[in-house]
Amino acid sequence: VDGSVLDREETYEDATSTAEFLLSRTDHRPTIGIICGSGLGGLANVLTDTDSFEFRDIPNFATSTVPGHASKLVFGSLQGKTVVVMQGRVHMYEGHTAKQVTFPVRVFKLLEVKILIVTNASGAINRTYKMGDLMVICDHINLVGLAGLNPLVGDNDSRFGPRFPPMSSAYDNDLRSIGLKLSEELGMKEFVREGVYSFQSGPMFETVGECRLLNVLGADVVGMSTVPEVVAARHCGIRVFGVSVVTNCCVMELDSDDQEPSHDEVLEMGEKRSADVQRLISKFVGKIID
């Protein structure tokens, strides 16, 4: 597959050699990893004292082909903490396997990252949500993973985690409380929600019937990423905090005049909210004990 670098299952040894590659080229020893969603990579630009690597120069990393995903791994300082930021991510719809998409998370584990912060763009299923809202993710619905396309399928390497990991508290309760309290302190209460992210593989946006189905299932938003990374992180014991930017409202009625979603609209709204996301995540990093 174009852009994919491994044609076999990524192993613990692959992750070890990638981690060693990075550790020999930076003095940073991050305890917090951050993955930036569509239009949200600006966060990497507020780090200081940075060491930056193009994904294509990192052994075993895949490269993103999606506009709005810079494909850089940036180490640096943020609010007095050492962090590693993926400025952009790769998605399964680009042709990568779930294991390739989550390989960076396993490398984070070997770098001794303890907390993963994930951001993404999503479409609103919940009819009370508005474009531009931020949603602290409290749970996910992994339709793709439930159907068998997930990074934990295949041999389990117990050096990463157990064969049967629980996912019932995937999004850390304490981290969510800190994030929500902080959003109030920052005057964001009016547009910050807490809700459920549902994952579909993409790259097509959803039909009306699919949106209605997701609504019945209890989803508040839908997107095309994040969940594989969260599954891999929880498997290896990394705590997770997630924020989704509602970049568009899903079309819930056939033959309506509602605007159809487009990636341009997603990027535009992602960039509009990017300063707020940066502010929230930066202060959050400053507050948490890693």
Ligand SMILES: O=P(O)(O)O[C@@H]1C[C@H](O)[C@@H](CO)O1
């Ligand atoms: O990486 P994220 O989940 O933020 O990207 C979303 C999902 C698709 O990649 C794209 C659709 O516009 O944005």
